[in-house]
Amino acid sequence: MFEVESSTRIERSSVMPGTEELIINMGPQHPSTHGVLRVILRLDGETVTDCDCDIGFLHRGTEKIGENITYTMFIPYTDRLDYIAAPSSNLAWVTAVEKLFGWEIPMRAHYIRSLVAEFSRISSHLLWLATHALDIGAMTVFLWCFREREMVLDLFETAFGARLTVNAFRLGGLFQDVPQKFLDLSQEFADLFPGRIGDYETLLTDNRIWLQRTRGIGVISADDAIDLSLTGPVLRGSGVRWDIRRAEPYAAYPYLDFVVPVGENGDVYDRYLVRIEEMRQSTRIIQQCLAQLPKGPVSCKVPRTIKPPAGEVYHSIENPKGEFGFYLVSDGSETPYRVRIRPPSFVNLGGLKKLVLGGLVADVVAIIGSIDIVLGECDR
């Protein structure tokens, strides 16, 4: 009996096909890569043993363009970096240039900037939640999130005349004051939105399938996350309570009360919880901005020709994706000498290898979703 069994085993193994590592190509036109990202994966069975990213499909040379146009002309280009949260990119640029000048911005402009930046955070997180859930297989969340995102984009249209590339801010403040209708609609949205976040959570937070797909997936420790320069919700998901709005406050954030949520395990699920809580906190900030909104001018006195003193500054803000900064070198002329965009998506994507290694190929989709990248700003 024993002999028969062992001989069959030998026979079986001799007809088994040889196993070898498989290299598969994800993207650049894969819907779950959120843009034109190509990921090359080396697989042993279903386990990822190596990972390489091919980026740059959307490289437009924005930094080079910035060296050849004036400081004001560059504002619309920042819209096209993180096009999901365009006002945040605008804010990073104008605050960086204002730091170079040392201008005093009127309080009302500060508050409106914070208000609009929080709307852009909500809009970005909604798009992230919609597509991330869709990647993992939840269709309803996608439709619900887009319903609310539509309201935010309508708000942008009311105030700035554009929905996506809003060109919201100007050097020294705002182009003009926002209409009263914008403030009324903002109030309406802020009252309605917390209930809607609750709706998303009923679909996902305790959902067994969602938990299985996200818990313990793509785990990264706080030390590793800092070592890899990860920022934003990815870093906070690992338990590092660091938010530039709180650590180095800009715009009206010194006067606003909000909580910086952090995760514990640093997995996909914790990053999801952090972003959900950030949307709640953003709504709180919006309520406070609307309640405290001071009266007065929305722009300081800006000279006709904008010529900053020679020097260099680095200024970064908390973008929905992470630390979004500008390193500016000025030679005293009308155009910047060097414009460096510090892209959160690019740097966070650099940590992808660490996150996916040793995991399953099906989880790569969930992990890319949880990093929340936008390729326009990654490739610049």
Add this chain to the structure above:
Amino acid sequence: MPDEAQSNGQEEGSAPAAAQAPPAQDLRELVEREYAGTILEQSAYKDMADEATLVVRLDALPQVGSLLRDHPSARFRLLSDLTAAHFPAEERPFHVVYHLYSFDHNRRLRLKVKAHEGEQVPSVVSVWSGANWMEREVFDLFGVSFKGHPDLRRILLPEDWGSHPLRKDYPLEGRGERVYTKPRRKEYGE
């Protein structure tokens, strides 16, 4: 106004003794104690505390980086940004710029090294892993090579691009790399 708020926040984080001294004087002294003669210049834009800049001797960069990362009075654990700038008129035209952030002291510091054309800059991937892609980007767009980098390849541009667009001598319109001539289709019967 944001500037004021920021500098206030910075001063709280840094030592009160450094209020009169130029920004980052304490860090300069810290580095000089350990590695004498490695800090070549020190500056800060409008004396802002978060714009403190130290120019480091090229070969000492990884040691200075590790010291600033690990020393309890510095703890610059986050490499916030790594980039470069090209100054063709200078003797050492490539300035590689490192923006560090310390969670413990809520403080920023800018390190800078200056390299000759073709000179290799020591890689800091061993100090901060996040430098990997950022150094690849500087290599891609400026042509600055990093010694000890594990995987120095182009990252944004195609492998065969040939030149480095963020150098000042590179024209804004490009050098014709992107010109695509459509191959002539064979006519019927050809």
